[in-house]
Amino acid sequence: MLRILCVIYFSWLSRVNCQLISKVDYDWENYTLPAVEPRVKVITGVDIIAGHNYPVETHTVTTRDGYILEMFRIPSSNLCGRNGTKSVVLINHGMTGSADSHLLNGPNDGLPYLLADACYDVWLTNCRGTRYSRRHVKLKASKMKYWRFSWHEIGMEDLPAMINHMLAKTKQQAFHFVGHSQGTTSLMVLLSLRPEFNAKIKTANLMAPPIFMKNSLSTFQKLIKPVLQRLPDFELLPNHKAIHSIVARKCNILGLKEICIALYIFSQGPVSLHFNRTLVPLLIATHPAGISTRQPKHYYQLKDSGKFRPYDFGLKQNLALYKKFSPPDYPLNKVRPLSPIHLWYSDDDGTISPKDIPTLVSKLSSVVTHRITDPTWDHTDFLFSKTIKSKINLPIINIINEFESSPANSQLKKQDRSVKKSGNKKKTKP
Numbered sequence: 001m002l003r004i005l006c007v008i009y010f011s012w013l014s015r016v017n018c019q020l021i022s023k024v025d026y027d028w029e030n031y032t033l034p035a036v037e038p039r040v041k042v043i044t045g046v047d048i049i050a051g052h053n054y055p056v057e058t059h060t061v062t063t064r065d066g067y068i069l070e071m072f073r074i075p076s077s078n079l080c081g082r083n084g085t086k087s088v089v090l091i092n093h094g095m096t097g098s099a100d101s102h103l104l105n106g107p108n109d110g111l112p113y114l115l116a117d118a119c120y121d122v123w124l125t126n127c128r129g130t131r132y133s134r135r136h137v138k139l140k141a142s143k144m145k146y147w148r149f150s151w152h153e154i155g156m157e158d159l160p161a162m163i164n165h166m167l168a169k170t171k172q173q174a175f176h177f178v179g180h181s182q183g184t185t186s187l188m189v190l191l192s193l194r195p196e197f198n199a200k201i202k203t204a205n206l207m208a209p210p211i212f213m214k215n216s217l218s219t220f221q222k223l224i225k226p227v228l229q230r231l232p233d234f235e236l237l238p239n240h241k242a243i244h245s246i247v248a249r250k251c252n253i254l255g256l257k258e259i260c261i262a263l264y265i266f267s268q269g270p271v272s273l274h275f276n277r278t279l280v281p282l283l284i285a286t287h288p289a290g291i292s293t294r295q296p297k298h299y300y301q302l303k304d305s306g307k308f309r310p311y312d313f314g315l316k317q318n319l320a321l322y323k324k325f326s327p328p329d330y331p332l333n334k335v336r337p338l339s340p341i342h343l344w345y346s347d348d349d350g351t352i353s354p355k356d357i358p359t360l361v362s363k364l365s366s367v368v369t370h371r372i373t374d375p376t377w378d379h380t381d382f383l384f385s386k387t388i389k390s391k392i393n394l395p396i397i398n399i400i401n402e403f404e405s406s407p408a409n410s411q412l413k414k415q416d417r418s419v420k421k422s423g424n425k426k427k428t429k430p
Contacts, residue, residue: 042285043282043285043286044100044132045072045098045099045100045103045124045126045132045286046058046072048100048103048104048282049072049074049103049112052106052107052113053078054074054077054107054113054116055074055075055076056072056073056074057072057073057075058070058071058072058073059071059072059073059123059165059166059169061161061162061165062137062161063128063157063158063161064157064161065153065157066136066137066138066139067128067133067135067136067157067158068133068135068136068137069125069126069127069128069132069133069158069161069162070126070132070133071099071123071124071125071126071162071165071166072099072123072124072126073121073122073123073124074112074113074115074116074121074122074123074124075116075121075122076116076121077113077116077117077119079116079117080116080117080118080119081119082119085170085171085172086119086120086121087120087121087172087175087176087202087400087404088120088121088122088123088166088167088170088172088175088176089115089120089121089122089123089175089176089177089178089400090123090124090125090162090163090166090175090176090177090178091111091112091122091123091124091125091178091179091183092125092127092159092177092178092179092180092183092184092186092187093124093125093126093127093130093179093180093182093183093289094179094180094181094182094183094208094383095151095181095182095291095295095296096287096288096289096290096291097130097180097181097287097288097289097383098126098127098130098131098132098286098289099124099125099126099132100282100286100287100289101180101286101287101383102124102180102383103124104279104282104283104286104383104384105276105279105383105384105388105389108389109388109389109393110393111178111388111392111393111396111397112124114389114393114394114397115397115400118397118401120176120400121170123162123166125158125159125162125183127154127158127186128149128153128154128157128158129141129146129147129149129235129290129291129292130289130290130291131286131289131290132289134290141235144232144233144234147233147234147235147292147293147294148233148292148294149233149292149294149295150292150294150295150297150298150311151182151185151186151189151295151298152186152189152298152310152311154182154186154189155185155186155187155188155189155190155193156189156190156193156194158186159186159187159190159197160190160194160197163175163197163200167200173199173200173412173415174199174200174201174202174338174412175200175201175202176201176202176203176204176205176400176403177201177203177204177205177337178204178205178207178396179204179205179206179207179209180207180208180382180383181207181208181209181210181351181352181379181382182210182295184206184207184208184209184210184211185209185210185211187204187206188209188211188308188330188332188335189330191334191335191336191337192330192331192332192334192335193330193331193334195334195335195336198334198335198336198337198338199338201337201338202337202338202339202400202403202404202408202409202412203337203338203339203342203399203400203403204337204339204341204342205342205344205396205399205400206341206342206343206344207344207382207392208344208345208346208349208351208352208379208382209343209345209352209360210299210302210351210352211302211308211356211360212302212306212307212308212356212359212360213299213302213303213306213352213353213356214303214306214353214355214356214359215353215355215356216303216351216352216353216356217299217303217350217351218350218351221350221351225300228293228296228297228300229297229300231293231297232293233292233293233294234292234293235290235291235292235293236290236291236292236293236295236296238288238290272348272376272377272378272380272381272385273375273376274374274376274377274378274381274385274386274387275378275380275381275384275385275386276384276385276386276388279384283384294311297311298311307329308329308330308332308363309326309327309328309329309330310322310327310328310330311327312326312327332360332363332364333363333365335364335365336365336366338403338408338412339366339403339406339408340366340367340368341364341366341367341368342367342368342369342370342396342399343357343360343361343367343368343369343370344370344372344382344392345357345369345370345371345372346371346372346373346374346377346378346381346382347371347372347373347375347377348374348375348376348377348378349377349378349379350378350379351379352379354371357369370395372391374391
């Protein structure tokens with residue numbers, strides 16, 4: 001389904017938008033995207049979490065540049081037998097996804113639920129432009145100006161705003177990070193350009209990290225590159241909530257479910273043997289979540305340059321913005337969280353080539369690599385595999401647990417208690 005949506009969308013864009021682009025005097029600034037959807041009950045991440053009998057909270061965060069974001073929180077679980085303060089885990093989604101991407105597997109296999117069961121306080125991001133984070137203090141999502149961002153802005157603005165909110169609410173100084181795909185790219189942007197955030201990250205588990213991409217990208221992704229590069233910055237692959245929810249409900253009807261699964265698999269081309277086919281109706285209801293065209297264009301620039309660096313706006317704008325004709329490299333030598341970074345990658349990832357992982361490893365100060373050698377383990381298997389619990393999620397929880405029982409974490413707890421005591425003293429002053 002996702003590939004069919006991509007093909008239809010790009011075909012339409014190539015016929016309509018490329019004609020508009022050729023008109024130099026076209027007023028992109030005041031162009032408004034059509035947004036008419038029937039009123040119908042849609043499936044949300046909050047519905048999914050509550051449907052599995054987990055407590056859920058929605059938090060609203062505003063970035064420095066005015067984007068209004070929603071975060072989901074699973075503060076506890078009935079299976080956690082321990083009271084008191086819980087350590088915090090932040091899960092950051094990839095491109096075309098949202099918090100939903102990590103929720104679809106349900107409590108038996110899904111990482112957020114397993115972490116809550118293990119007595120962690122779990123937070124999930126919804127970055128700008130996704131179905132839950134489409135508001136702005138001044139701009140409307142129907143206007144082109146809203147979509148002038150890439151994963152650079154997500155790393156520099158969205159992540160710090162959400163992290164600061166999360167730590168303030170939980171009264172903690174540090175947290176555990178788990179990211180998939182673009183969710184890892186944005187973290188590298190943050191830690192390299194705002195290195196003060198390194199001290200707030202206990203562990204970082206990065207799944208399928210698209211950072212160096214010289215040898216990456218599938219044939220399909222390469223084919224759509226010429227079309228994407230001609231497009232201005234605006235919304236791509238939006239989530240039409242009502243339409244997606246209607247199709248998903250039809251696909252859950254007995255007799256139609258197998259047809260939907262067959263059509264989904266047919267539309268995807270070669271599908272991993274690990275793919276959990278029962279997730280197809282929920283995938284259709286929640287994905288894609290909406291992105292800016294600048295996000296994939298920025299990734300194409302990484303492939304062309306073989307470097308990890310900010311967006312290339314062209315010679316004139318680069319000179320004004322970066323004081324150089326080309327963007328500078330992100331200073332990855334400044335990426336130094338409180339423990340070694342864990343990189344998860346696979347041999348058969350159609351988006352991230354294992355040939356690019358050594359380049360990333362060479363740029364980071366301390367790394368542990370986890371190579372998935374199973375045949376056909378693809379980019380989305382880190383989210384939707386039938387064996388994700390044993391292959392990915394339980395090992396990640398073990399890494400987090402190990403840090404929690406380490407001397408380094410004991411020192412952090414002492415610092416937390418010291419900060420709380422000093423805060424209480426200030427409150428008692430007349």
